Amino acid sequence: MFNIKNHELYIDQVAVTSLAKKYGTPLYVYSENKIIEQLDTIKSAFLDKYPDTHAAFACKAFCTKYMCRLLEKEGFWLDVVSGGELYTAIKSDFPADRIEFNGNNKSDEELIMALDYGINRFVVDNASELYHLEKLCIDKSVKANVLFRITPEVSANTHDFISTGKKDSKFGIPLDDAILYPLIEAAIKSDVVHFLGFHFHVGSQLHESNTHLSALEVILKLILNTKERFNYTISDFNLGGGFGIKYTDADHPIALTEFIKPLMHRLDTFCASHEIKRPHVSMEPGRYIVGEAGIQLYTIGNIKVIPEVKTYASIDGGMTDNVRPGLYGAKYHALIANKADLEKDTLLDISGKCCESTDILIKGLSVPSPERGDILTVFSTGAYGYSMANNYNKLQIPAVVVVKADEHELIVRRQSYDEMIEREV
Ligand SMILES: Cc1ncc(COP(=O)(O)O)c(C=O)c1O
Incomplete structure (x- = not known):
């Protein structure tokens, strides 16, 4: 996906600085080849390997019409969490039966x-829903198909803020017999919902499957209890998303196929030993599909040297x-695109331009002597960057460009100042 020619960084076959020049910075850039490569890995590690499965893109990671169209073409489903995400899907003609x-x-x-679509x-x-x-x-x-999201009471080995399966989580139905079983019974007996089964999502940026395996045991017990109590065999199980990616050299997530294998094996042996038909299995990764496929470009502005303390480069x-x-201490790697292979001699903190001291993008980045006008490229920014973008300090939401081999296409144009204030009276 990346190479260097004449000290210049290329994404696929396009010089990163040429994109900065054409579209301006800050800029989100995606490699379509890389997104498709990730989708292909999901096909080979999961969809093609195990029958009766599907994968939905957790579109919160990068919710755009472009992604909806690409996923539709590639045969994937879409996981939405809001009217806005659903609206994006509808406006992209994403098939309702895959949402x-x-x-x-x-x-x-x-x-x-959602019912109308x-x-x-x-x-x-939860019960109220x-x-x-x-x-x-x-x-x-x-009639609506429903799965129950269960809080499996497992603690993922990830940042607390992206751990979602713990007992005290705001997500999911608690593992409390007095709450859970009456709800399962109500769904099974209901004339207007069709109870498909269970779902969990234990957290994000997971490097191994041990938490998923613990959560799976919880689900297996539920499958059995549901059969014994209500003579009902569930048809579906969704194992969530959360598969980790490489942000920095400190990240070593296991391969997806290794992540999935023990889960499917355990599910199969459980079902065989209890003479239960193995449910349809689905997953909903977000970051895994788009995270490493995206980079962000910034122009370096002021450089502040605090003698014997540190040097800031502002973007x-x-x-x-x-x-x-700023939100949960996420770490990134970056380099200067126009000095991609020059000797690194300066240690920088990369500071954003927002009026918050926590607006530090990267701490302790080693770069070749930085200058105003250099193009900083931050890697693995494809997930939860554009989709979490906001207008604090009335900064504009940047444009999004997709690179396809030696071509590039603007898929989201930069927000204008007028667009920023057009809803204000
Ligand atoms: C319910 C659910 N599914 C899937 C995901 C996607 O997680 P990731 O992008 O880490 O794969 C999330 C992330 O917040 C989630 O809450």
Whole structure:
């Protein structure tokens, strides 16, 4: 995906600085080849290897019409968590029967929108949602497929802020018999929802599958108890997303095929030993599909040297276009695209231009002597960058460009100042 010619960094066959020049900075850039490579890995590690499976892109990672169209073409499903994400899918003509709806507080308006579009399934997060959904289904004389998101009470080995399966999590139905089983029974007996099975998502940026394996044991017990108590065999199980990527040299996530293999093996042996038909299995990765496929470009501006303390290089973006370092200490690697293989002699902290001391994108980055006008390239920014972008300090949301071999296409244009204030009276 990357190579260097004449000290210049290339993404696929396009010089990074030429993109900065043409589209301006800050800029989000994606390699389409890399996205497709990731989708192909999901096909070979999961979809083609195990029958009766599907994979949905957790579109929160990079929700754009471009992604919806690409995923549609590649045969993937879409996992949405809001009316806005669903609207993006609808406007991209994404097939309703390949959409699932997650989220811990779907409003009536969002549920109606999803029912009207006829999406495939809802991942119900709590009791109140089930009852509201049933009411709306009765009003509309439709039936909805539902899975229950279970809080599996496992602690993922990742940053606390992206760990979602712990007992005290805001997500999912608690593992409490008095809450869970009446809800399962209600869904099974309901005339307006069709109970498919269970879902969990234990956290993000996971480097190994041990937490998934622990969560799976919880689900297996539920599958068995549901059969014994209600004589009901679930048809579907969704193992969530969370597969880790490489942000820096410190990241060593195991290969997807290795991540998935023990889970599928355990599920198969469990089902065989209990004479239960193995449920349809789905996953919903976000970061894994787009994370490493994306880079961000910035222009270096002021350089502040504090003698014997540190040197800051300020960039023309920051926590508005990548909030992850400020939000939960996410780490990134970067280099100067126009000095890609020159000797590194300066240690920098890369500071954003927002009026917050926490707006530091990278600490302790080694670079060749930096100058105003250099193009900084930050790697593995394809997930949760554009989708978390905001207008703090009234900074504009940057444009998004997709590189296809030696070509490039603008898929989101930069927000204008007028667009920023057009809703204000
Ligand atoms: C329910 C659910 N599924 C899938 C994902 C995608 O996670 P990741 O991008 O780490 O694969 C998330 C992330 O927040 C999630 O909450």
